[in-house]
Amino acid sequence: MGIKIVGEIEKIDGKELSYGDFAERYLAENQPVVISDLTDDWRAREDWVTENGLPNLHFFATHFGNSRVQVADCDTREYSDQKRLEMSVMEFVQQWTNDSIEDKRKDCDDGKSVLYLKDWHFVKEYPDYTAYQTPRLFCDDWLNMYLDNYHIHENRDSSQKYDQISCSDYRFVYMGGKGSWTPLHADVFRSYSWSANVCGKKRWLFLPPSQSHLVYDRQAYLNNCVYNIFEGVNETKFPGFKETTWLECIQEPGEIIFVPSGWHHQVYNLEDTISINHNWLNAYNLSWVWDLLWRDYKDTEESIEDIRDISDDFEALCQRNLAANTGMNLNDFFIFMSRFSLGNMVLLQYYSGKQETLSPCSSAVAQNLVLNLSTIQKTMMMMISAGGVTATDVYLDLRETLEDDLQFLRLCRDMGRTYAMIHKEEENQVLFSKELLPKMTGFADQKRQICSPKDLVEMIDHYITCSSHLLA
Numbered sequence: 045m046g047i048k049i050v051g052e053i054e055k056i057d058g059k060e061l062s063y064g065d066f067a068e069r070y071l072a073e074n075q076p077v078v079i080s081d082l083t084d085d086w087r088a089r090e091d092w093v094t095e096n097g098l099p100n101l102h103f104f105a106t107h108f109g110n111s112r113v114q115v116a117d118c119d120t121r122e123y124s125d126q127k128r129l130e131m132s133v134m135e136f137v138q139q140w141t142n143d144s145i146e147d148k149r150k151d152c153d154d155g156k157s158v159l160y161l162k163d164w165h166f167v168k169e170y171p172d173y174t175a176y177q178t179p180r181l182f183c184d185d186w187l188n189m190y191l192d193n194y195h196i197h198e199n200r201d202s203s204q205k206y207d208q209i210s211c212s213d214y215r216f217v218y219m220g221g222k223g224s225w226t227p228l229h230a231d232v233f234r235s236y237s238w239s240a241n242v243c244g245k246k247r248w249l250f251l252p253p254s255q256s257h258l259v260y261d262r263q264a265y266l267n268n269c270v271y272n273i274f275e276g277v278n279e280t281k282f283p284g285f286k287e288t289t290w291l292e293c294i295q296e297p298g299e300i301i302f303v304p305s306g307w308h309h310q311v312y313n314l315e316d317t318i319s320i321n322h323n324w325l326n327a328y329n330l331s332w333v334w335d336l337l338w339r340d341y342k343d344t345e346e347s348i349e350d351i352r353d354i355s356d357d358f359e360a361l362c363q364r365n366l367a368a369n370t371g372m373n374l375n376d377f378f379i380f381m382s383r384f385s386l387g388n389m390v391l392l393q394y395y396s397g398k399q400e401t402l403s404p405c406s407s408a409v410a411q412n413l414v415l416n417l418s419t420i421q422k423t424m425m426m427m428i429s430a431g432g433v434t435a436t437d438v439y440l441d442l443r444e445t446l447e448d449d450l451q452f453l454r455l456c457r458d459m460g461r462t463y464a465m466i467h468k469e470e471e472n473q474v475l476f477s478k479e480l481l482p483k484m485t486g487f488a489d490q491k492r493q494i495c496s497p498k499d500l501v502e503m504i505d506h507y508i509t510c511s512s513h514l515l516a
């Protein structure tokens with residue numbers, strides 16, 4: 045059964061695209077787009093690619109050969125994903141080289157599996173090797189900004205050691221030969237993703253979120269999703285699949301694709317390809333993240349309903365399972381939003397302090413901060429009406445957050461730099477840590493704790509009101 049492809053993804057020149065236009069046309073509208081001309085000066089496009097435009101495997105083996113990475117066996121399904129193997133980059137490169145030599149000799153198809161290195165946390169592992177700069181369009185990234193300073197899920201029962209690398213960030217390198225591929229999925233947390241081809245070509249197939257229900261089997265445990273849209277989609281399980289309509293895109297070397305929230309996609313490497321990809325979220329897609337988290341929570345609850353009566357703390361069990369399945373539970377989300385809001389408030393106070401001299405850029409930053417806060421506030425209101433977060437030991441102690449160590453100061457500094465850069469503020473106006481500290485101590489004298497979404501809503505109200513003059 046073939047799929048129905050009804051159009052292609054728009055392509056535009058990144059040099060001609062302002063941040064405001066990108067936010068308005070693609071982030072806010074949740075529409076995919078391919079952007080050219082933003083990767084020409086990346087070190088990765090020099091170091092990682094041979095003169096013939098192929099992956100420079102020798103470079104990887106000599107510089108990063110010892111890294112342990114996850115490699116997907118593209119021919120073997122395991123549950124809803126491909127089977128994963130762990131190996132060193134050196135081993136991966138050796139297998140890839142051997143396979144290509146054999147393919148050439150035998151003119152292909154000897155039944156050997158195609159391997160695909162995925163989800164390599166390259167930036168975390170090699171922070172001093174600047175392989176690329178994240179384009180400004182994708183920098184309003186709460187997820188990675190937060191994860192650079194905090195863990196999203198603190199594991200309270202220390203029996204399970206926190207997985208340092210695999211939860212450390214959402215910035216990845218992918219590498220695979222021609223024919224390697226990624227099964228149908230929508231991204232983690234329903235975040236946005238961007239994906240840049242360092243070399244090679246990809247074919248993408250996209251399904252708009254309005255049709256997502258057509259690729260799910262709601263009857264099955266944990267909502268089974270179609271795995272491969274080109275092979276054996278079961279009519280009985282997915283009766284709506286034949287109604288689906290797809291958008292296609294061929295992504296060339298150097299191009300970046302923007303994958304909006306909740307769009308399912310299946311991806312093929314048409315040539316030997318290296319790509320860099322980040323997942324991120326911000327004010328424009330926060331409601332997607334919340335919706336999924338709440339739905340996953342309800343599904344988790346339902347899946348263990350039969351042990352509710354014999355469980356000491358059913359809610360805690362649900363939260364534990366949710367964190368294990370999705371990487372974040374409702375409490376983690378609440379703490380994430382609380383810390384992130386606090387950072388926005390501190391910055392807003394900083395900008396309020398310079399109200400007389402607010403440049404157009406500073407005022408764009410202030411507007412962005414207010415947008416962030418009001419979006420978090422709306423999301424917290426949804427959380428309140430859904431009845432989420434009831435655990436009594438989940439709260440944010442302001443004094444601890446503000447004074448205890450450098451984590452929060454770093455988060456504020458990263459946020460300040462990021463928003464200044466996004467809105468092109470002059471270097472000398474970028475705030476410095478020493479100016480932030482007095483702003484923070486002002487906070488600590490106030491209410492001691494944010495104990496519930498309601499507290500956070502009230503606190504945000506106060507700060508938005510106080511800074512309304514910045515938006516005039």
Ligand SMILES: O=C(O)CCC(=O)C(=O)O
Nearest residue numbers: 225226237239303311321
């Ligand atoms: O390139 C791939 O194989 C998959 C990438 C992907 O799914 C993404 O960037 O969201």
Ligand SMILES: [Fe+2]
Nearest residue numbers: 230231237309
């Ligand atoms: Fe994806």
